Amino acid sequence: MTLAILLAVYLYRVLRGPTIFDRVLGLNGISTKAIILLIVIGLYFERVDMFVDISTGYALLNLVGALAVTKYLEQKGVP
């Protein structure tokens, strides 16, 4: 429950952020919260073995996406 409220707080920063780097940082925080939330949901349904695999995949996808965005912005300069 608290984790869902924290997700809303980070979403405020993603929507409101003055520069584009604020949005990338906010997305990183959202994905961290989503990983923890997935494991907690697995604990609730008593299927932790399945949900842990899903959260591992989510962490790897987050790394690839964020690195692609930051490398692109670093070469192109700020818009």
Next chain:
Amino acid sequence: MNILSTVFIIAGLFFLIVAAIGVVRLPDVFSRAHAVSLTDSLGAFLMLVGIALHEGFGLNSLKILVVLALLYILNPVIAHATIRAALRAGLKPWKKETS
């Protein structure tokens, strides 16, 4: 064991709330990165250790520790890449107004 895992989870929630307050209140990108990277990593560490203690020994808690190690490697890498891109793009760090 149960009390220990509860203490870990409560401490992790405390650090996550502090990180969220820092993300909203701090003035610019370079100081917000502290809240996202450092405090968030500590909160996630404490919460996942608490959940692994709650599960007990076995394959499940081992997988949770693998996710924890992955998160601990990935989170500083992403924060570092973002801040390096911000610095090379020419953003100025925030200074206190002396007016």
